[in-house]
Amino acid sequence: MTGKRTINKAACKRLAGEVRTELGLDTMQALDPWQLAELYGVRVLALGSLPLDQAVRDHFHNVRPHAFSGALLPHRNGAIIIENDAHPLARRRSTMSHEMAHVIGEHKFDTSLVNERGCRTADRLQEDEAAEISAELLVPSDAARRLARQKASDDEVALRFGVSIELARWRMNATGARIIARRAANYRRASGS
Template sequence: MPINKAALARLAGDIRTETGLSPQDAFDPWEWSRRNGVKFVAIQSIPGAEEAVRYFTATRFGVWSAALVSDGVGHAVFYDDSRPRVRIMSDLTHEVAHVEAEHLLTPAWTSEDGKCGGGNREQEEEAAELAAAILVPKEQATLWALRGWPAESLARKYGVSDKLAEWRMNVSGGRIIANRTRNRRAR
């Protein structure tokens, strides 16, 4: 059953609270991992995986960045540690979102351009929405937008990409409110 955006926002707040974070604190997926017993494994650290590492980090760079797997009892996340730190944060938190949303693991798909993705596009969209809300709380995105502060500073505060910070500022409604206020003052 799909999870609506309001429920995803509440879940993000719950996850941040359970992790001991205020809206001003950056989310640490590695801390979440320690608290929840989900291992994060950089593919570069797997002995004997040199050929797979070369494939995913050089030959076909960009087709894959992280994957949540189950061993029947628990979960682990395999990820590409050669990516920029902001991408790793996003990738890991996306996989955290799958766990927290209790998504069923399904076989991965490969798109026509060769990129890998989850087996359920609806769940992938939910995980993207939830991960973004975990990483950049709505209250802070709204505040930044209302005050006209740059997305880049929000991105630095939370350790995310400028693009993600910009997106959160836009979907928070803060930019719409700020524009309406400016328009009213201009009349």
């Protein structure tokens, strides 16, 4: 009998918190993912700086920019990140955080980046874990709860942490921050506090 593999969200939160502490960040401070990469000795290369044929660069910068956001690649005894520098800064921050989450999560590299059909391969559990860690790195759940109590909008959360409005909205919802804040306000109202 095989069970579905699932991530441990509490462990992801702890790991992200430890990394933010390593960087000297408090809960309400924005993460600089390039600083995180530097701390871990991961070299970051912009797609636009690579010696690529202009048609290839144009394809990923202008024709189909959403086809490639970034990749963590093994390099010698470490890793490098290639990021699509044509994306908006908020998107690049999310990509960088996701790729660095693979590093701090100590995820194993597959032997191939694509399968026989040319499609990208990825370990679903590792991808889910990297998404959870990177989200916690970018918008900590404790910060989301504090901002929900302050009735911060998605725009305000996005601006504070340098993320997209979509990511801010997702974090405010996925953490249950607004539900928790609403219940606390309802309790205070009902109890006359």
